[in-house]
Amino acid sequence: xxxxxxxxxxxxxxxxxxxxxxxxxxxxxxxxxxxxxxxxxxxxxxxxxxxxxxxxxxxxxxxxxxxxxxxxxxxxxxxxxxxxxxxxxxxxxxxxxxxxxxxxxxxxxxxxxxxxxxxxxxxxxxxxxxxxxxxxxxxxxxxxxxxxxxxxxxxxxxxxxxxxxxxxxxxxxxxxxxxxxxxxxxxxxxxxxxxxxxxxxxxxxxxxxxxxxxxxxxxxxxxxxxxxxxxxxxxxxxxxxxxxxxxxxxxxxxxxxxxxxxxxxxxxxxxxxxxxxxxxxxxxxxxxxxxxxxxxxxxxxxxxxxxxxxxxxxxxxxxxxxxxxxxxxxxxxxxxxxxxxxxxxxxxxxxxxxxxxxxxxxxxxxxxxxxxxxxxxxxxxxxxxxxxxxxxxxxxxxxxxxxxxxxxxxxxxxxxxxxxxxxxxxxxxxxxxxxxxxxxxxxxxxxxxxxxxxxxxxxxxxxxxxxxxxxxxxxxxxxxxxxxxxx
Amino acid sequence: xxxxxxxxxxxxxxxxxxxxxxxxxxxxxxxxxxxxxxxxxxxxxxxxxxxxxxxxxxxxxxxxxxxxxxxxxxxxxxxxxxxxxxxxxxxxxxxxxxxxxxxxxxxxxxxxxxxxxxxx
Amino acid sequence: xxxxxxxxxxxxxxxxxxxxxxxxxxxxxxxxxxxxxxxxxxxxxxxxxxxxxxxxxxxxxxxxxxxxxxxxxxxxxxxxxxxxxxxxxxxxxxxxxxxxxxxxxxxxxxxxxxxxxxxxxxxxxxxxxxxxxxxxxxxxxxxxxxxxxxxxxxxxxxxxxxxxxxxxxxxxxxxxxxxxxxxxxxxxxxxxxxxxxxxxxxxxxxxxxxxxxxxxxxxxxxxxxxxxxxxxxxxxxxxxxxxxxxxxxxxxxxxxxxxxxxxxxxx
Numbered sequence: 001x002x003x004x005x006x007x008x009x010x011x012x013x014x015x016x017x018x019x020x021x022x023x024x025x026x027x028x029x030x031x032x033x034x035x036x037x038x039x040x041x042x043x044x045x046x047x048x049x050x051x052x053x054x055x056x057x058x059x060x061x062x063x064x065x066x067x068x069x070x071x072x073x074x075x076x077x078x079x080x081x082x083x084x085x086x087x088x089x090x091x092x093x094x095x096x097x098x099x100x101x102x103x104x105x106x107x108x109x110x111x112x113x114x115x116x117x118x119x120x121x122x123x124x125x126x127x128x129x130x131x132x133x134x135x136x137x138x139x140x141x142x143x144x145x146x147x148x149x150x151x152x153x154x155x156x157x158x159x160x161x162x163x164x165x166x167x168x169x170x171x172x173x174x175x176x177x178x179x180x181x182x183x184x185x186x187x188x189x190x191x192x193x194x195x196x197x198x199x200x201x202x203x204x205x206x207x208x209x210x211x212x213x214x215x216x217x218x219x220x221x222x223x224x225x226x227x228x229x230x231x232x233x234x235x236x237x238x239x240x241x242x243x244x245x246x247x248x249x250x251x252x253x254x255x256x257x258x259x260x261x262x263x264x265x266x267x268x269x270x271x272x273x274x275x276x277x278x279x280x281x282x283x284x285x286x287x288x289x290x291x292x293x294x295x296x297x298x299x300x301x302x303x304x305x306x307x308x309x310x311x312x313x314x315x316x317x318x319x320x321x322x323x324x325x326x327x328x329x330x331x332x333x334x335x336x337x338x339x340x341x342x343x344x345x346x347x348x349x350x351x352x353x354x355x356x357x358x359x360x361x362x363x364x365x366x367x368x369x370x371x372x373x374x375x376x377x378x379x380x381x382x383x384x385x386x387x388x389x390x391x392x393x394x395x396x397x398x399x400x401x402x403x404x405x406x407x408x409x410x411x412x413x414x415x416x417x418x419x420x421x422x423x424x425x426x427x428x429x430x431x432x433x434x435x436x437x438x439x440x441x442x443x444x445x446x447x448x449x450x451x452x453x454x455x456x457x458x459x460x461x462x463x464x465x466x467x468x469x470x471x472x473x474x475x476x477x478x479x480x481x482x483x484x485x486x487x
Numbered sequence: 488x489x490x491x492x493x494x495x496x497x498x499x500x501x502x503x504x505x506x507x508x509x510x511x512x513x514x515x516x517x518x519x520x521x522x523x524x525x526x527x528x529x530x531x532x533x534x535x536x537x538x539x540x541x542x543x544x545x546x547x548x549x550x551x552x553x554x555x556x557x558x559x560x561x562x563x564x565x566x567x568x569x570x571x572x573x574x575x576x577x578x579x580x581x582x583x584x585x586x587x588x589x590x591x592x593x594x595x596x597x598x599x600x601x602x603x604x605x606x607x
Numbered sequence: 608x609x610x611x612x613x614x615x616x617x618x619x620x621x622x623x624x625x626x627x628x629x630x631x632x633x634x635x636x637x638x639x640x641x642x643x644x645x646x647x648x649x650x651x652x653x654x655x656x657x658x659x660x661x662x663x664x665x666x667x668x669x670x671x672x673x674x675x676x677x678x679x680x681x682x683x684x685x686x687x688x689x690x691x692x693x694x695x696x697x698x699x700x701x702x703x704x705x706x707x708x709x710x711x712x713x714x715x716x717x718x719x720x721x722x723x724x725x726x727x728x729x730x731x732x733x734x735x736x737x738x739x740x741x742x743x744x745x746x747x748x749x750x751x752x753x754x755x756x757x758x759x760x761x762x763x764x765x766x767x768x769x770x771x772x773x774x775x776x777x778x779x780x781x782x783x784x785x786x787x788x789x790x791x792x793x794x795x796x797x798x799x800x801x802x803x804x805x806x807x808x809x810x811x812x813x814x815x816x817x818x819x820x821x822x823x824x825x826x827x828x829x830x831x832x833x834x835x836x837x838x839x840x841x842x843x844x845x846x847x848x849x850x851x852x853x854x855x856x857x858x859x860x861x862x863x864x865x866x867x868x869x870x871x872x873x874x
Contacts, residue, residue, distance in 0.1 A: 031571045031741035037491065045494035053501045099509065102517045107526040113638065119506050126502035130495045150494045153742045154665045157567060161652075161665050164673025168645065171680055175638060179528030187684070191552050194677060198559040205563065208570035214743060267529055272513035276506055348606035355604045359559065360595070363588060366566065370573065370581055379578040490612065492656050531816065547776045553678040554772035558765045560674045564666055565758065568747035575744060580751040583759065590762035594769035603777050 033151035035133065035217035040145040047140070048149050052129055059328075060282045064091040067336045074340040095275060103271040108178030117176060118269065118276035121169030125283035128162045131155035131216050132290045135300045135320030146217060147300075147321065156214045159291055160201055163246065167193050169280065170255070174265035185264030188347065189248055189255030195351060196245035199358035203238040206369040207295050220299035229296040234365045236296045238358055240334070243288040245354065247281060249335055251342040252350055289331035293324060300324040368403065372396055551603055562591050616657055624650040637683040645676045659733040661742040805831040808845060818843040825849060 065080065065088055072079025080090035105114060135147035152158065167190050174186015207228050211219045219228075229236045245252045256264035266277045293299060300320030301307060307315045345353075374380060375396035383394040434451045435442050444450055569576070569584050598604060623646060630643025648671040655664030736745055750758050785793070794801060805828050808820040817836050819827040827845040829837075836842055 031743045032737070033491075042493070046497050049494060049497035049501055052498060053505070057505075099513045100517055101513070102519060103510075103513050104525055106528060108528060110636070110638075113642070115510065118510065119503065122506035123499060123502040126505075127495055127498050130498045149498060150491050152491045152661055153571075153737075154661045157662075157665045157669060161668040161673060164669060164677075165649070167673070167677065171677070172638075172642075175680075175684060177528070180530065181528075183684075187549055187681075190677065191549055194556040194674070195552065197673075198556060198563065201560075201563045202566070205566045205570045208567060209573055212571060212574060213741075214567065214571055262529065262531060271517055272510045276510065351606045352604070355555075356599065360592075363592070366570075367585060367588060370570075370584065373573060374578060374581055377574060379581070490657060492653075493612075547778070549681045549684075550678070551772055551776045553674070553681045554768065554776070557670075557674045557678060558769055560670055561761070561765060564670060565750065565761070568662065568743050568750060571741075572744040572747035572751075576747060576751050580747075583751055583755060587759060587762045590759075591765050594766040597766075598769055598773055601773055601777060602780060603773050605780075 031153050031213040031215065031218070033153065033155070033213075033215035033217050034221045035146035035148060035151045035215075036137075037146065037151070039143050041143070044140060044143055044145055045149065048145070048147070049130075052134070052149055053126065055134070056126060056129060056283055056286060059286055060279060061091045061095075062088075063282055063285070063332055064094075066332065067339070070333070070336045071340045074337075098271055098275040101271040103273060104268075106178055106268050109268065110176040110178065113172050113176035114268075115273065117169045117173035118273040118280075119169075120172070121166060121280035122276035124162050124166040124169065125280040125287065128159045128166075128284075128287040129290060131158055132287075132294055133216050133220055133299055133320075134324050135318060136316050138317050138320075147318075148217065151215050151217050154214050155216045156204060156208075156219070156291070156295070159287065160197065163193075163197065163284075163287075166280070166284065169277070170265050173269065173277070177265075177268040179268055181262050182265050182267045185255045185261045185267065188261070189265060192248065192252065192254060192350065193246055195354045196242040196358075199238055199354060199362050200242035200246060202359065202362040202366060203235040203242065204295060205366045206232040206235040209366070209369050209373050216294050216299070220294055220301065223298040223301065227296060227298040232296065232369065235362070235369075236292075238362050238365075239292055239296065241358065242354075243292060243331075244335070244338060245350070247284050247288055247335075249281075249285065250339040251345050253344060254347050254350060285332065285335055286328065289328050289335075290324075292331060293327040297327050368399070371399055375399055548606065555598065555603070558591070558594065562588070613657065616653075620650045620653060624654075638680065641676060641679045641683055644679070645672050648672045648676060659737055659742070661737070662746045800830075807831045807833075808848070817841055818848070819845050821845060821849060821852075825852075 068090070069079040069081075069087070080087035083089040083093045105111060130149040131151055133146065133148035133151075137144055138147045139145075170193070171186045171190040174182045174184070174190075177183070207219065208214055210228055210231060211222045213219060213222075244250075248255050255261070256266075261267075266274055269277065300323055302312075302315045302319065302323050375393050375398075378393060380395035381393075385392050385394060385397065431447075432449045432451045433442065433444055435444070565587065566584070569580060573580075627643040627646035627650065631640045631647065634640040634643055649668055652664045652667035652672070655661075655667055657664075736742075740748075794803075805820050805822075807816045808818040808827075808831065817832060819829060819842065820831040822828050827849070832842050
């Protein structure tokens with residue numbers, strides 16, 4: 001309750017200050033970016049690009065160490081703790097080692113594409129971050145500039161498009177190795193990525209419906225009162241699943257199922273070219289997590305309670321970087337946590353989940369949100385209820401009611417079906433069983449009686465010696481027989 | 488700054504220089520010891536499978552997946568401007584979009600029914 | 608509005624686009640051709656972005672590079688790269704049709720370009736519209752306003768695509784696929800290989816799956832090697848390992864004989 005109150009309070013202060021300290025609306029167009037780059041000379045953009053680049057590299061070095069340490073904790077072992085304080089320099093040491101390894105190119109590989117693929121992955125992973133606002137407007141070298149490299153009316157789509165190009169790295173690496181395991185791994189993981197990209201893109205549509213823009217600064221700015229995780233909770237749920245699938249992380253790291261595909265698409269890679277894929281994977285994790293932060297968790301804005309302190313003093317300038325980083329690392333922890341606790345799914349289960357649940361469910365959710373927004377706009381009539389000082393349109397309440405009734409009905413039907421199925425499965429329990437029927441001694445279920453065996457003069461069952469009475473089954477396995485089905 | 492995309496090029500250039508630079512450095516710094524077994528395809532120790540030069544064939548299932556991906560990709564491409572301009576467009580666009588989604592859903596239901604979404 | 612920056616952009620990117628399309632035509636490997644095409648697509652998208660057509664540009668990259676070219680790549684891998692092209696023309700008169708259509712496209716492009724460069728240049732109009740209305744909203748108003756029928760017709764096109772993909776690429780299953788459980792039950796019923804098939808041989812000097820295991824009597828077990836490897840004639844030979852083992856056994860027994868003989872001598 002207190003959080004709700006503080007949320008409401010924060011909403012109040014926010015609407016009053018009308019995004020105090022953020023940029024003025026640059027253009028009249030509603031979906032144009034709100035960030036104002038007019039006081040940003042080109043060299044400042046270069047400096048910002050450098051800062052983002054270093055931020056990403058340092059974060060990668062940190063997260064690999066973090067992952068190994070946290071997983072170590074989860075498995076009750078220390079994890080890397082030798083190089084540097086707390087083993088912090090372990091990743092750097094590993095990188096140096098990769099650098100000093102022989103860079104081997106297989107004889108059957110397509111040399112040009114084999115080198116191109118890791119370069120594509122490593123280059124594309126960086127630029128997705130260009131449109132993420134790391135903080136609000138900050139002052140740098142005497143200029144007021146938003147702490148984000150670029151923004152445009154299609155910023156979020158830009159990240160998705162870059163992710164699409166990034167898949168090329170995977171599929172080309174698999175193809176160019178000239179070896180079966182990488183080919184299969186590359187195809188699998190590209191099919192996996194494109195399948196989950198749809199659900200990911202669809203889940204973001206609900207956010208656009210609320211924000212009315214695809215520019216990241218607009219989306220962050222319009223989350224001043226309520227973060228979109230609240231009204232678009234299902235989208236958030238879908239996005240978090242797809243972001244794990246999109247980055248090929250456990251439990252969805254089917255492309256490198258060691259038991260079946262050795263290393264997946266990068267089996268033939270070594271040295272720095274392999275390190276580039278590794279780097280790409282981790283930076284992609286940061287990019288999808290940063291997008292989730294921006295879309296659903298209010299981006300760089302302070303959490304509701306803190307945002308209200310002292311007229312939003314923690315909610316502007318460089319403070320944004322702190323909140324952003326904290327939110328980002330929450331997602332990183334979830335990634336690691338998933339890896340530490342879940343086994344890998346099977347490929348067909350994974351694809352079935354994506355195509356048969358995530359996509360239709362997200363489409364339905366988008367339609368629902370669209371109707372809800374329409375009701376809020378008063379397209380289905382103006383009748384409204386006044387509850388506790390807030391106005392709720394009757395039509396949106398009706399939609400919520402309909403959905404709730406539908407969900408209840410579905411749950412009831414589902415439960416009934418499950419119960420019927422259970423009853424059907426457990427039906428065949430006769431009252432009396434023959435313990436020797438199948439050739440092996442079978443104990444009775446609760447409430448069952450043992451039938452007297454047909455043998456004349458057989459002693460009462462407790463006295464029978466099942467060991468000597470056991471019928472002789474196939475004692476010796478005959479391997480020379482024709483092949484039995486595998487599986 | 489006239490064009491908002493120019494700073495992205497800076498980041499692109501940084502990323503590319505870093506990637507190409509580290510790959511090149513490792514080529515220079517790393518050892519080179521030729522070994523015939525090393526340059527054979529890695530197949531966990533068995534004799535490398537005989538296969539067509541430059542790549543064998545892959546299951547047709549991937550084609551189907553890519554095709555379905557395009558269909559839904561195009562559907563989502565229409566959803567983006569719809570969502571962004573939702574408030575200006577009004578009720579008519581909502582009805583249009585629902586009709587569109589239902590029509591595409593027919594294709595989806597057909598593919599599902601015929602088993603096009605199964606993997607085995 | 609050909610500023611210096613735009614000129615640089617054009618002279619850097621246009622050769623890349625042309626190189627990509629030339630690569631598409633002349634590359635010997637099909638995957639390289641597909642890559643050239645992807646490059647051209649990306650460069651076109653960048654051009655759109657630079658001209659203020661934000662949505663169009665990103666969709667160009669999103670759909671063409673992300674989806675369509677991925678399909679092409681799959682297809683290229685699907686047919687096998689070494690498969691030779693058929694020289695027989697399946698569509699009669701397609702060359703003539705191609706020439707006519709290309710000419711038509713050329714005339715259309717020339718007309719459009721001429722209107723832009725000679726008539727009133729609408730280049731700045733895009734930027735003005737973007738600032739006033741927003742690029743994406745502008746596109747949305749066109750799609751859901753003026754071109755609404757085209758938009759609805761697209762859904763019919765998508766249905767056709769789905770149908771075609773299913774007809775061309777879907778292999779219907781005749782029976783139902785036995786599940787893991789069904790396999791297991793079948794194995795138990797038949798009473799053979801209850802614990803699964805024997806695993807392939809693992810030797811100190813060779814631990815690969817293509818070498819059959821040795822049964823207790825020393826004979827190699829055919830069952831332990833995957834069917835696929837057998838069909839491909841890729842099965843390794845266990846004989847050297849068997850012989851090596853025999854040798855060791857012989858040595859050991861000879862040593863033992865010698866020791867026994869020595870003991871007898873001493874006695």
